[in-house]
Amino acid sequence: MNTIYSLSGLTYGQHSITLEVLEGTLSVDMVGILGNRYQTPPPPTAEPPAPETPTPPAGNPHASAAPAPQTSSPAIQTPSLNAGLKKGTIVTAGKAKYEITDPAKKEAAYKKPLNTQITTANIPAALKLTENGKKVAYKVTSIRSRAFVDCKRLKSLVVGKNIKTIGKEACKGCRSLKKIKLQSCVLKQVGRNAYRGIYKKATITCNKKVLHAYKKLFTAKTGITPAIKLKKS
Numbered sequence: 001m002n003t004i005y006s007l008s009g010l011t012y013g014q015h016s017i018t019l020e021v022l023e024g025t026l027s028v029d030m031v032g033i034l035g036n037r038y039q040t041p042p043p044p045t046a047e048p049p050a051p052e053t054p055t056p057p058a059g060n061p062h063a064s065a066a067p068a069p070q071t072s073s074p075a076i077q078t079p080s081l082n083a084g085l086k087k088g089t090i091v092t093a094g095k096a097k098y099e100i101t102d103p104a105k106k107e108a109a110y111k112k113p114l115n116t117q118i119t120t121a122n123i124p125a126a127l128k129l130t131e132n133g134k135k136v137a138y139k140v141t142s143i144r145s146r147a148f149v150d151c152k153r154l155k156s157l158v159v160g161k162n163i164k165t166i167g168k169e170a171c172k173g174c175r176s177l178k179k180i181k182l183q184s185c186v187l188k189q190v191g192r193n194a195y196r197g198i199y200k201k202a203t204i205t206c207n208k209k210v211l212h213a214y215k216k217l218f219t220a221k222t223g224i225t226p227a228i229k230l231k232k233s
Helices: 208-214
Strands: 090-093 096-102 107-113 120-122 126-131 134-143 156-159 179-182 203-206 229-232
Touching (some): 090 126, 203 208
Parallel strands (some): 156 179, 179 203, 203 229
Antiparallel strands (some): 096 107
């Protein structure tokens, strides 16, 4: 739920919008009209001339608004572009897609990169999203299953400091993946075959205080072979 395109300065009347998806899928959640209901009328002259033509009929896109005496047009509330983010909502930020996992706790999951031909990936600690006109930080706490499964050229991966879980087959088949840097010290779960088929002599680094605990997470079940080294950064 990000602003994909906006346009200002349109004349009052009917307009058409055409969206062409070149790759992947696009979900259009809202098309919003922001601003005044009608065009701002010109300032009055000292002696306004009498109207020469009758008021145009209803439905004419060029008709002027005719408010009732002693009343004004109601103000239009400007909707927030990301108001009410729900669980499961997919957002695009930077070079990847993320999924809202817990709106109350402001948590999200890394879903997948926009381009599978990437050679490096850096999963951030948090995202800055707009809600009700304000920037709100959503912690990135997990990596979705099969997030990088099609990234055959991926060589290095940085895992953000708030990641708690890594989904199954997250990096399966990433045969070029040689370096994985774990910034997270709160990792609790690594899914089955998460690193099956990565570079046979890959190196995984982490903070020394969690090295012993992480050796119990990165095992043969997760795709780690004896040649893959887990060491302190």
